[in-house]
Amino acid sequence: MTNLVLLPLLIPVIMGAVLIFFSKNEKAQKIISGITMIALLIGSITLFIAVAVNGTLVMELGDWQPPYGIPLVIDRLAAFMLLVSAIVATSTLFFAFKTISPIRSRYFFYPFFFFLLTGINGSFMTGDLFNLFVFFEVMLISSYILMAHGSTNFQLRETFKYFVINLFASMLFLAGVAYIYAATGTLNFAHLGVRVAELGQDNILNVIAVLFIVVFGIKGGLFPLYFWLPRAYTGPPTAIAALFGGLLTKVGLYAIIRMFTVVFNHDPDFTHTVLLVMAAFTMILGVLGAVASYNYKSILAYHCISQYGYIMMGFSIFSPIAIAGAIYFIAHHSIVKTALFQFAGVTEKITGTSDLKKMGGVISSHPWLAWLFFITAMSLAGIPPLAGFFAKYPLVLGGLEEGNYIVVAVALFVGLLTLYSMIKIMKFVYWGKAKHDEERQKISVRKLLYSVAPLVILTVVIGFGAEPVLQFTTEIADEILDPTIYITSVLGE
Amino acid sequence: MELLMSISIGVLFMVGTYLLLSKSIIRVVMGLLLLSHGAHLLLLTMAGLKQGMPALVDRYDQAFTDPLPQALILTAIVISFGMTSFSLAIAYRTYKFHKTDNLDELRGSNDD
Numbered sequence: 143m144t145n146l147v148l149l150p151l152l153i154p155v156i157m158g159a160v161l162i163f164f165s166k167n168e169k170a171q172k173i174i175s176g177i178t179m180i181a182l183l184i185g186s187i188t189l190f191i192a193v194a195v196n197g198t199l200v201m202e203l204g205d206w207q208p209p210y211g212i213p214l215v216i217d218r219l220a221a222f223m224l225l226v227s228a229i230v231a232t233s234t235l236f237f238a239f240k241t242i243s244p245i246r247s248r249y250f251f252y253p254f255f256f257f258l259l260t261g262i263n264g265s266f267m268t269g270d271l272f273n274l275f276v277f278f279e280v281m282l283i284s285s286y287i288l289m290a291h292g293s294t295n296f297q298l299r300e301t302f303k304y305f306v307i308n309l310f311a312s313m314l315f316l317a318g319v320a321y322i323y324a325a326t327g328t329l330n331f332a333h334l335g336v337r338v339a340e341l342g343q344d345n346i347l348n349v350i351a352v353l354f355i356v357v358f359g360i361k362g363g364l365f366p367l368y369f370w371l372p373r374a375y376t377g378p379p380t381a382i383a384a385l386f387g388g389l390l391t392k393v394g395l396y397a398i399i400r401m402f403t404v405v406f407n408h409d410p411d412f413t414h415t416v417l418l419v420m421a422a423f424t425m426i427l428g429v430l431g432a433v434a435s436y437n438y439k440s441i442l443a444y445h446c447i448s449q450y451g452y453i454m455m456g457f458s459i460f461s462p463i464a465i466a467g468a469i470y471f472i473a474h475h476s477i478v479k480t481a482l483f484q485f486a487g488v489t490e491k492i493t494g495t496s497d498l499k500k501m502g503g504v505i506s507s508h509p510w511l512a513w514l515f516f517i518t519a520m521s522l523a524g525i526p527p528l529a530g531f532f533a534k535y536p537l538v539l540g541g542l543e544e545g546n547y548i549v550v551a552v553a554l555f556v557g558l559l560t561l562y563s564m565i566k567i568m569k570f571v572y573w574g575k576a577k578h579d580e581e582r583q584k585i586s587v588r589k590l591l592y593s594v595a596p597l598v599i600l601t602v603v604i605g606f607g608a609e610p611v612l613q614f615t616t617e618i619a620d621e622i623l624d625p626t627i628y629i630t631s632v633l634g635e
Numbered sequence: 636m637e638l639l640m641s642i643s644i645g646v647l648f649m650v651g652t653y654l655l656l657s658k659s660i661i662r663v664v665m666g667l668l669l670l671s672h673g674a675h676l677l678l679l680t681m682a683g684l685k686q687g688m689p690a691l692v693d694r695y696d697q698a699f700t701d702p703l704p705q706a707l708i709l710t711a712i713v714i715s716f717g718m719t720s721f722s723l724a725i726a727y728r729t730y731k732f733h734k735t736d737n738l739d740e741l742r743g744s745n746d747d
């Protein structure tokens with residue numbers, strides 16, 4: 143039963159390695175990776191159900207008892223993240239089948255896709271700080287390669303910047319690990335939680351906490367450390383950008399949530415205020431970037447930033463309802479952003495450009511695409527009854543209850559600007575007179591829409607079915623707000 | 636000993652950060668390299684340097700040096716080795732494609 147825990151880790155890493163041997167055979171790669179992905183999806187769903195029914199699953203690797211060994215811990219939050227990651231990755235993979243050119247897929251696109259998933263899933267599951275670092279590196283090296291994949295000038299330039307800033311963050315991460323090991327003598331999350339509670343979280347531990355905010359802030363694209371993100375996410379092919387926008391930066395946010403609920407949860411007046419201020423600036427500056435931009439993909443990339451601000455806002459308000467909203471927001475945003483990036487890819491295929499001013503009138507030749515985009519964009523902007531509304535509502539409610547009026551005002555204003563820039567895309571790209579020629583109007587994109595449509599349906603479904611989903615995320619929030627649950631299930635006292 | 640180590644870590648971090656801020660790609664890569672050395676030494680030093688016997692539990696059952704940081708460093712060194720070789724590869728590719736190693740000229744416009 144507990145061996146089930148290994149599935150989301152073993153399936154992608156083994157099959158990623160196997161796929162390397164089939165790099166010259168595109169068809170075999172597609173079949174193998176398709177089957178692998180579906181197996182991973184089924185595994186994640188099984189795990190999700192198992193955790194939802196039985197509570198936290200803990201696997202001690204090599205049977206070393208905690209706190210000495212490295213445990214894999216899947217609580218409700220981790221299981222939820224694994225499920226979201228599997229859903230998003232499945233959709234992206236099937237989208238990649240039709241958009242990644244054969245020449246790219248020969249150079250190990252699919253293996254690195256799965257190695258990236260290994261890193262992401264591992265980061266969600268691990269119960270050890272240093273192991274988190276290792277999984278981060280697994281994820282990052284795959285992401286560097288995928289980001290530079292194809293080696294256009296633009297991609298190389300942006301990958302170099304992304305690489306440098308992330309490697310710098312990794313070194314800070316190592317320094318943070320060193321400091322926290324010196325201060326507490328352990329690296330196991332649960333044990334860290336116990337030790338930090340004993341020591342009392344004051345001067346030195348607060349400094350370490352801030353160091354971790356910086357590290358995960360760089361990886362998670364928070365103000366003032368997000369500058370690498372917009373251009374890095376604009377460069378690579380759409381399938382890769384969709385995966386990055388949907389999943390990659392979520393891992394940094396997840397790490398913040400994990401660290402600041404289990405370990406550094408004793409001084410929220412300080413740490414969570416820092417996070418709240420960062421969240422407010424992230425929201426507003428991200429959306430301003432989107433408002434100013436006229437490139438389809440870069441608008442979406444800037445929106446990623448502002449949405450991370452929302453997630454952090456929900457978390458740093460630190461009340462059950464706001465955290466429930468933040469977790470709902472993670473699911474909502476992963477789904478919607480992946481879908482939007484895929485729409486950007488489809489539209490680029492039709493019009494041959496991602497510059498808004500050179501596009502127009504796509505709705506006349508491809509009505510399905512336009513209307514599906516419209517639904518998704520409205521969901522991102524937070525129009526009821528779609529998922530975006532129910533993601534923002536608990537955040538606003540939680541903020542008002544806790545008296546954080548300024549950040550609530552910022553959030554609502556940013557929502558308005560989000561709506562504006564979504565309407566901007568709708569107006570420039572889909573309405574108006576067609577600017578693409580006859581030949582391009584006949585391009586059929588139906589097959590591409592098959593992989594996006596489930597995501598659009600999902601955002602509608604979790605919007606209409608917000609009640610049970612929010613109930614579940616509230617359970618998650620209650621669970622992570624009480625770190626003793628996590629600690630006792632790992633250390634078993 | 637700890638003091639000496641701390642000073643050299645500080646120097647490594649300082650030089651690394653300085654190189655990171657320079658304009659040549661290869662200097663930036665070297666800066667990252669030095670930073671990673673600094674971080675590894677920090678990991679070793681923060682846990683305390685030699686405090687007794689080797690960590691062979693059967694032979695010496697009194698005080699022995701904490702073996703965990705060494706395991707951590709080993710992992711971290713392997714990772715940063717991989718990262719360094721990748722960074723050299725990508726620096727070379729960037730240089731070859733853009734025909735410059737000056738980061739100012741790589742600032743980029745909306746040309747591509």
